[in-house]
Amino acid sequence: MPERKRVTRHPLIELTIVRLKEFLREPDAVFWVFAFPLLLTVALGFAFREKAPDKIPVGVAEGPAAQQRMAMLQKSPALLPRLYSLAEGREELRRGKISLFVEGEASPVYRLDPTRPDARTARVEVDDALQGGAGRKDVFAAKEEHVVEHGSRYIDFLVPGLIGMNLMGTSMWSIGFSVVNARLRKLLKRMLATPMRKRDFLLAQALSRLAFLVVEVGVVVIFAKLVFDVSIRGSFAAFSVVCLAGGAAFAAIGLFISSRAKTLEAISGLMNVVMMPMWICSGVFFSYERFPDAVKPVIRALPLTALNDALRAVMNDGHGFVQVAPQLINLTIWTVVTYLVGLKIFRWQ
């Protein structure tokens, strides 16, 4: 075979550069990839910033003991009592406006919905206030020490989740749309009519994603550090490798999903079907520990769960490569399997 004349670079490099340029020339895409995650971090960061817990609204039924009970409950710093008629109070409780309703004549009756988390707290607080008011003496007085440690705040939990979710979304959308668009425009078919190697084309899609990943993860990390003082407690190398592994996995999954789709509507639907369960189950906004034990193995097998767990382990718990090895293996398997299957079933025309 004659030697390739060095007029241009290797096709893989050319394809990657072209993909990067195309992306940067699409202002909408740049917004969604870079600005949107920042806005989301800001909005959620402020929504869930630490503050004193709200007082729990409770109700007291009108009757002979009502005034006395109101006075006792008003002394509690944790409670916000209000007086209701019996019917009114029960209605407010049903609608969730109050967490507990105190009824009863001589000895009180606590009406509450035990499945509501704040109802248990309300019961403890109300009982404490009424018993104390009625003359119960505490056997000892415990002191409270309040702890707000970095790495355990909600924002610390949230930022890795957002990084993971963002890696998933941008990788999959940008690859899915560019591949399906090229297929619609018959550009894939045109490429197939050249000596270009198919794997170069697909690999370039993934490589161009990884180049952006550095920027899009970087802005969130720097922003979270400056505004919320969220920092990476583990090794930076481990953090970088976890991000790369996650980006690669979702790039490969994006290719796999777009390997057959012929319209933008089809790819949008497929993307949502794949991403929606992970948004909900993979611990982006809240921990998946609350799901039943039976489904946890399935949830842990999802790539976004693996990525989020690994990111939190490195960022919050200060863990390194050894501890996140299971997640890295999980992500690598997702990458290799979906890439190979995607390449195999890819529809070029």
Add this chain to the structure above:
Amino acid sequence: MSDTAVISCIDLRKHYPDVKAVDGIDLEVHRGECFGLLGPNGAGKTTTIEILEGLNTPDSGEVRILGLTWEADERELRERIGVSLQETQLAEKLTVLETLTLFRSFYREGPHPDDLLRNLSLDEKRNSRVGKLSGGQKQRLAVACALVGEPDILFLDEPTTGLDPQSRLQLWEVVAEFRKRGGTVLLTTHYMEEAERLCDRIAIVDHGKRIALGTPQELIARLDAPHIIEFESTPRLGEEDFASIGGFHGATPRGERWQLRVDSLAVSVPQLLAAVDAKGAKLETLTTHAATLEDLFVALTGRELRDA
């Protein structure tokens, strides 16, 4: 197969559930030749050319390109042919030069993108986005992408469809330039002027079959009549009314009109007018022209190229 054939196919067939797109086509294209597949939309031209380009697989039949087969030598063939598809939209956000540089990187040898842009009069557009180009410029860029690997054979599927006359001329010049350097061209078109002007030989294709083959002159000569009269009258004349006309070779109805093939206008037109008079009919329209490939297509199929 003759030893100069660079493209050959024998008894090519491709049937889809609802249509026999290609139904037994034989072709042989020689080195240095410009060969045209002429036919209406849906005749099977694109399916045929895409099978030859190795982008579609036939149900049966044999294809050899440059003496090689797609099954055994795909990579080698990809290096040596250039393809311009019907309706490819190149990436709009890239510039002309970026697009051509990308395609150049796929081939082991070929001209420098800068030189190619100069030859195709796209030099001043080299840094323009593809999305901003005119139809003619886009099409020239598409052909540039086909030429960037310095191919032996250039495949062009409907290269000038939708282009203005000047852009069409510019594209024809590009093809002529490629042939000067010894290149072979296979193109499809439904424009008979394009086929007549550009092609050494033409195969007329309809319903997946080759219905005529030859040089443009040979094909037109098949009509055995160099002139065409088209006319319309009320009431309409019947075919038997033309029998008395001197030098008459045949008539094809085209809607309300008749198309007559005749040897000489000087002889036939007065006699036709007399025939109209004799029938007591009124002449509505009458036009004449020299016979073209379009007329051959009408004579062969009873339909027009454009709306068949």
